[in-house]
Amino acid sequence: MKANEIMAALEAKHPGEDLFLQAAREVLETVEEEYNKHPEFEKAKIVERMVEPDRIFTFRVTWVDDKGEIQTNLGYRVQFNSAIGPYKGGLRFHKAVNLSMLKFLGFEQTFKNALTTLPMGGGKGGSDFDPVGKSNEEIMRFCQAFMLELWRNIGPDTDVPAGDVGVGGREIGFLYGMYKKLAREYNTGVLTGKGETWGGSILRPEATGFGALYFVNHVLETAGQKLAGKTVALSGFGNVAWGAAIKATELGAKVVAISGPDGVCHIKDGITKEMIDYMLVMRASNRNKVQDMADKFPAAATFTAGKKAWSIKCDIALPCAFQNELNEADAKELVANGTMCCCEVSNMGCTAEAIHYFQHAGILFAPGKAVNAGGVATSGLEMTQNAAHLAWSGEEVDAKLKWIMSSIHEQCVRYGKKADGTIDYVKGANVAGFMKVATAMLEQGTI
Numbered sequence: 001m002k003a004n005e006i007m008a009a010l011e012a013k014h015p016g017e018d019l020f021l022q023a024a025r026e027v028l029e030t031v032e033e034e035y036n037k038h039p040e041f042e043k044a045k046i047v048e049r050m051v052e053p054d055r056i057f058t059f060r061v062t063w064v065d066d067k068g069e070i071q072t073n074l075g076y077r078v079q080f081n082s083a084i085g086p087y088k089g090g091l092r093f094h095k096a097v098n099l100s101m102l103k104f105l106g107f108e109q110t111f112k113n114a115l116t117t118l119p120m121g122g123g124k125g126g127s128d129f130d131p132v133g134k135s136n137e138e139i140m141r142f143c144q145a146f147m148l149e150l151w152r153n154i155g156p157d158t159d160v161p162a163g164d165v166g167v168g169g170r171e172i173g174f175l176y177g178m179y180k181k182l183a184r185e186y187n188t189g190v191l192t193g194k195g196e197t198w199g200g201s202i203l204r205p206e207a208t209g210f211g212a213l214y215f216v217n218h219v220l221e222t223a224g225q226k227l228a229g230k231t232v233a234l235s236g237f238g239n240v241a242w243g244a245a246i247k248a249t250e251l252g253a254k255v256v257a258i259s260g261p262d263g264v265c266h267i268k269d270g271i272t273k274e275m276i277d278y279m280l281v282m283r284a285s286n287r288n289k290v291q292d293m294a295d296k297f298p299a300a301a302t303f304t305a306g307k308k309a310w311s312i313k314c315d316i317a318l319p320c321a322f323q324n325e326l327n328e329a330d331a332k333e334l335v336a337n338g339t340m341c342c343c344e345v346s347n348m349g350c351t352a353e354a355i356h357y358f359q360h361a362g363i364l365f366a367p368g369k370a371v372n373a374g375g376v377a378t379s380g381l382e383m384t385q386n387a388a389h390l391a392w393s394g395e396e397v398d399a400k401l402k403w404i405m406s407s408i409h410e411q412c413v414r415y416g417k418k419a420d421g422t423i424d425y426v427k428g429a430n431v432a433g434f435m436k437v438a439t440a441m442l443e444q445g446t447i
């Protein structure tokens with residue numbers, strides 16, 4: 001295959017799907033060389049099949065707001081690839097959600113899930129519903145209306161949604177309640193990220209951030225560096241940034257920045273436990289303002305409006321919020337300020353130009369589908385516990401998460417090691433995930 005030719009055909013077929021095309025280009029360009037060593041893939045047209053989702057559901061979601069007014073949103077579920085297991089991936093509620101965004105996320109999820117070592121295919125869904133400024137009751141009514149449409153298309157062995165941006169434990173609770181009412185079955189394995197008393201896994205809320213820091217630790221150690229004593233800038237203050245802040249602090253690093261759509265909080269002496277706990281309050285408020293942290297802790301945090309986390313001097317930059325949140329100008333600013341490592345914790349957190357800039361500057365860089373895979377991996381562990389009707393201890397889940405992150409790192413090293421001994425984590429993650437899915441598709445015939 002020629003990545004450029006396939007990309008040209010995809011661009012012609014799906015004009016304007018910029019996010020999906022960006023994700024597809026990165027994967028195709030980095031797997032091209034390995035793919036072409038396998039004529040059986042070419043013959044089975046694996047790559048041409050893999051860039052199209054198995055199917056997509058789109059639906060209207062109508063609900064009533066607190067003023068009694070009728071609101072209509074769009075809902076989606078992209079069932080991208082089921083070669084290695086049932087569709088698995090989160091739901092994103094955000095005003096910018098569209099089909100291109102969910103196709104990019106479902107495509108990424110397919111390879112990420114393959115890296116976890118667990119049998120999960122790739123899927124993603126969500127809505128352009130904007131949770132900012134909504135009451136709890138409005139969120140509940142929206143989740144119920146969303147599930148009223150989605151429930152027939154999901155199931156523990158079919159498609160298992162979870163959280164993503166704008167969807168956390170509260171939303172999964174409302175979604176599960178409605179699912180159960182409609183299906184008339186206590187099918188715990190149909191969603192992950194559930195509450196601990198009704199089938200949720202201990203550590204699932206922390207898992208994306210914890211797994212990311214375990215991975216960062218491997219990246220640093222492989223390069224002869226240490227996490228302890230390093231300064232870390234995080235973007236966002238949601239579930240992912242929260243878990244990352246806890247584990248980074250626990251491992252001896254100092255989190256000096258968190259950010260939001262309104263600006264950045266500089267936390268000169270490092271984030272404290274009280275501040276980390278307050279991130280949960282900020283998320284539950286639906287205000288989406290990081291300034292709230294500086295208002296609550298004025299002596300420790302300084303807020304600057306309109307600035308990103310990347311304006312704060314740090315050793316390690318961890319995008320934890322949204323795709324393309326770190327661009328080439330940000331990468332230049334970070335490198336100029338002495339940053340030595342950037343690991344994406346958000347999905348596709350860096351633009352292609354930013355990644356190239358980091359790589360050419362010799363900065364340690366690892367992509368989201370490897371770094372953040374601990375989240376979905378722990379969702380996979382939740383599915384296992386649900387299927388066995390039991391609950392593991394926190395120690396057990398954490399030990400499995402650590403093992404999985406170390407295995408993902410090994411897979412990246414296996415496929416990404418360069419002649420000079422350094423690791424191309426982008427290539428390593430893409431090739432490792434791709435080979436597993438491609439092999440499964442080949443073995444299952446032309447479907």
Ligand code: 2IT
Nearest residue numbers: 089090162163164376379
């Ligand atoms: O991007 C992701 O991997 C997630 N939002 C988590 C998906 C999941 O099924 O736990």
